[in-house]
Amino acid sequence: MQGSRILLVIGGGIAAYKSLTLIRELRREGCRVVPVLTRAAEEFVTPLSVAALSAEPVHRDLFDLTREAEMGHIQLSRDADIVVVSPATADLMAKMAGGHADDLASTLLMATDKRVLIAPAMNVRMWLHPATQRNLATLRGDGVLIVGPDEGDMACGEFGPGRAAEPEDIVAAIRDALAGAGAAGIPAAAPSPNERLRLGPEIKVGPLNGRHVIVTSGPTQEAIDPVRYISNRSSGAQGTAIAAALRDLGARVSFVTGPASVSPPDGVDVIPVETADEMRDAVEAALPADAAVMAAAVADWKIANAAGKKMKKDGSGRMPVLEFAENPDILAWVSKLRKRRPKLVVGFAAETDNVVEHATSKRQRKGCDWIVANDVSPGTGTFGGSENTVTLISADGADAWPRMGKDEVAQKLASRIAEALK
Structure with missing residues (x-):
């Protein structure tokens, strides 16, 4: 210098x-x-x-x-x-x-x-x-x-x-x-890997330019004690793919993710959380948004009497009594906002039986615009796998998509979102 x-x-x-x-x-x-x-x-x-x-x-x-x-x-x-x-x-x-x-x-x-x-x-x-x-x-x-x-x-x-x-x-x-800088000082087409410039996130040019989308992803973890928790088998792969697809169409993405087993995509605002309460707070802080895609597998319950230190067996053979409390229903809360409700709210329904019927009922009950229903029953390989079979449910009915890779599902859903936000 x-x-x-x-x-x-x-x-x-x-x-x-x-x-x-x-x-x-x-x-x-x-x-x-x-x-x-x-x-x-x-x-x-x-x-x-x-x-x-x-x-x-x-x-x-x-x-x-x-x-x-x-x-x-x-x-x-x-x-x-x-x-x-x-x-x-x-x-x-x-x-x-x-x-x-x-x-x-x-x-x-x-x-x-x-x-x-x-x-x-x-x-x-x-x-x-x-x-x-x-x-x-x-x-x-x-x-x-x-x-x-x-x-x-x-x-x-x-x-x-x-x-x-x-x-x-x-x-x-x-x-x-x-x-x-090189000898001539003329800018290269892109910074070299050795340069440590604080560049802003790469902006894609596409139909979602200027749009802000919130995506939730992954499981939540609810503490039993400092070393144990209640969670589910969600890997976060589908939510991560959706965030990347929306980014590629030009959206600014706030990616609220629980402890997923896949890494978050580049070029999005990553907001890591652990519990359902933290996820709700993060979504609220990210508002306003043009759309919200609630792909996270949020735990329905948390432990009301979580222990402050590790619970141990006392030799009596008695099991600890866990008291459950309901977690916030983030999808229903976002769907029913009055002032800051996104124009489009998309929920997910992971079902093991009567997939379309249960997901249709969920859409009406929660008040969201769309529900992406997927079959996570044993043998489907949806949880932790690379493929998914989904049905997009809206007020117009159910649109069954063929089995495809999670990246393809994400790209198709992102395109639908871009069309809806025109």
Whole structure:
């Protein structure tokens, strides 16, 4: 980092105030920071404060007669070791993705032959908008490096992804980008495996762009004592496959998973839980959502008198008495929400007999839109296996699907969800 020249483009958003701390941290690392302000950025930070902290003149105008006589925008873009855009607003990202060059910032970004690192920051709905996600995918394909955004409280009062990465995280990303730069400094199509940049989750472009889906998966475990619990045979494989399929169609997925025997998919927000109570709390915290797929095998009961220490045999031959209490019915609770009910709620019914009849009754009783009924009777190999036989039950009736791999079931269900959310 020592002696590196950073061309810092400051976009016009409330997160521009973090650029002042970023400048200070970069100079502390021994970097020279050359600032460029967009017109909108000047509404949030003053050229004077930026100049004072960077000890450099602030570049603002494309048509500066003195500098442009020497093709200043070309020189600015080529003299830097890396170009950093922080904050990268939705407008700046759109200009970069579309190849626009109508002001100094966008022109030098088009003219540079050096690595470009952006730190997106915007309202959660702007971040999740399909246009922003398409632009993000384009920029990734062009080799632009991305740090953040984080998830948290917004200046506008909303909560979610879109909050600017912290200055220290941006500094770390710059350090890693400089360490991985080639001789020419031209961005590769994708970061090498050796680069440790804090990239945001990969965004797929598809019919669920801008949609948020909650998926529950796996079993729950209800403690008897600190070393024993009640659970079931669910592996979590089907719920995991569904989360991956929804992700591949562009959805932002909150994946609430019990102690499954399969690993969660990449590119989703993983929320690990153990008990039914924890799963309900996690689902509530993840709302609002466009759809909820409740694929978890939630224990119906918990132990009301769970022991605080390991229960031991006392030699009397008497068995311990376990008192059961009902667990929260998460599917029914979500289905009957008034204000934050997802547009589409999908339940699962694992049955061993009269599969369609029991699942149809469950859909009506719980109040969900669809039920995915599957036969888990002995010999089917559904629990822990790679295949499933399901029937999708809705208000329109029962649609029996042929036996297929769990990945295929997930892809078919995800496509149905995308169609329903149009």
